[in-house]
Amino acid sequence: MNTLRQYRIALQIFQSNRLRRDYRDLSEVPEYEPLGEFFFNEMYGPRDFSQRDQEGRRLHHFLGFLPGVRLRDLEEVLELLELTYQLDEDLAQRMLAADAGTDFDEMTYEYFYRLADKYDERFRQLTLVRSSLYNVFQLSRSPILGLALRRSHFVARLAGIGTVHTFLLRGYEALQNVATIEHFAETIYQRELDRLNRIYQR
Template sequence: MSPEGLAILENLEKVAAERRSRADDSLLDAHTRAVKTYQHERFAHTYVDLMAQPRYADASRFFLEQLYGPQDFTDRDSQFARVVPGLVRIFPHELVSTVRSLSELHALSEEMDTAMGRRLQSSRVDALAYARAWQEVGRPQVRARQIELMLNVGGALDRYTRNPILRHSLRLMRGPARAAGLAALQGFLESGFDTFRAMKGGTEFLATIAARERQLAALLFAVDLRSDRATTELSGLP
């Protein structure tokens, strides 16, 4: 198998390992789900202005539902793991590279969400509890990598919209992808492609995402939770 295929499988195994650890600990599972739900709400709160703009609304929802959603992708990921050899064989190299970035982002997110869940004192997550867990987990390089991967996926989808041959190839792959058990992945790629094409250029949108996510990460690492000003500094969070 190609190096990219092996990397995708390795990332999917990391995701499965995180889920197994939570399946054996109902309290950890509840806390981690609370983290995911809070992050979903936080993203919606941070980008409420973009969601109100017709040009960016669908792209914002795509990020919210596909990259920040609290939903369980166990079935989808199990499907991917079974058919990675077919994925590498059927899909163009550019798309496989994007799937590799997506799988790494997924693995890092599951790892960090579990780590955050371990630090929560309850399943009630507010801005202060989230910031406290964030600081206790630390690992700023991983946080930076998560943002980088998210932007890589978005940037790739934006580039694909300028490649009509790739879009045509993607449409032609619907039948083979379904036959190979890759219908969910096919749907993700087509949805992302169509969303970015309708936006007619995602440079400004992705720059806004990059600036806000990096600013938020810096704030969460820097805020002094012992200070009376902590609540005020975190007032932009839900």
């Protein structure tokens, strides 16, 4: 019998593949390609993100090493990571209880997605994706921040937050060739909102 962890991984694989399919046009824009890979792999990739998410809760101890960054600048990112984990965990538990199998198709996924009845939480997740993209894009304009991130990895590891530090550095680097975030952020927001409303028939 499949375990809860296997369902979580299966969900992450499905979601990453679905995003790659639905946003192939964005990832084919040269300036968005690194950002797309970050989005597909670091946000929704088929890996266990529990270490990164746990470290994110301790990030405020480290912000003194990152010039110009305040906790509130990253609060929405951290909330997004936590909410995404909670929604995936709930969905995985429902699928495990129903013995849905880890080789589920899109119709089965959307059935449990709708059954979970979490429209408000999903809408909040979507608004956090959009606002986080804008916030992190603004932070990525600072070359001093990039230098600080690259030089502070050892300190971050000593502080026990090496995984979330790597996540932040990769996000920063993925945005370096992006001239404007609006098209990327608004395309994701509108398509995902249309999909959310379709699934919940709103």
